[in-house]
Amino acid sequence: MKIDLINGAYLQIGGELGRYNSLPIDVLIKISQHLQDLITNIAQYDLPADDLLNLDNFKIEIVDFKKGSAVPAFAFSQRSENMIGQDCVGHRVFVNERFEKIAEIANSGDYKKLIELYPEPYRRNPIVENVYDFVNDFRTSPVSFVEYNKLNDTITPIYKLQKFKAAAKKELIAEIKEVAKNEQESEEALAKIKILKTKKGTRNHVIQTYPKDYAMEYAPVVIVCESSKYFLTKPLRCLFQSEDNYYVIQCELPDLIGTGETKDEAEEAFNVEFDYLYKKLNSLDDQQLSKHNQFIKSVINHYVEKVES
Secondary structure (H helix, E strand, C coil), rough: CCCCCCCCEEECHHHHHHHCCCCCCHHHHHHHHHHHHHHHHHHHHCEEECCCCCCHHHHHEEEECCCCEEEEEECCCHHHHHHCCHHHCCCCCCHHHHHHHHHHHHHHCHHHHHHHHHCCCHHHHHHHHHHHHHHHHEECCCCEEEEECCCCEEEEEECCCCCCCCHHHHHHHHHHHHCCCCCCCCCCCCEEEEEEEECCEEEEEEEEECCCCCCEEECCCCCEEECEEECCCCCCCCCEEEECCEEEEEECCEEEEECCCHHHHHHHHHHHHHHHHHHHHHCCCCCHCCCCHHHHHHHHHEEEEEEEE
């Protein structure tokens, strides 16, 4: 790998933006956020769906800054709260490899090759949006991913990011059209919508569509079960699924599931399971638990900030 998000990927920004060997804060924030969005979506859409996945594992930080125009270095966070799970390192390496393939495409300027990486529209659309935003953050300033040699303090360009034209982006984004229904065939779908503000007002942008009965997101920050109230450090992201008037809440990471004939019943059952699992695992020493349950115990304890009774 030429780009190394594990130890630090250096990005050289020249032209007007980097002429003073510095970067305006607003520009740095925008670049960092768009890069973070791209990496997060690569993890979300490229890693196997059946893997235990915590998107916090893919948070990035600025770990260095060199002169030679402006040369910030970005890397995956080494903070313990952003390195959860036994497959964390392997997942990061995989995402790094996919990110480098996108950088190779950006270097060629032939962004239509993104179709080869992401043939399915529901995966391609958000990635294209992310790449377009990130590449065009630099205005007219030249920008490249570079290799930094610490021994002789030299910088060697690897991938230069070519401009991503709006017309090319439009060809890559799959348009979602309404399909007329007839009596013989009827298909329902759910969609995740992002409201975008433009000069002409607002418009709905479909980020992803889901087949009928697909799970939408459920992310509590407080879980209440009888006399116990659990305050979480961050939202506990779960899938909320409806199947023929039957509701399921499932969180794969701590192995939790709640079901019911109504949404309230499913939520109540999920909270009871959470309460039982937390108390059961913490009543036992690690030596009494399997490696898998030790991992689940560390995950659930990571989420719980405090408990009130």
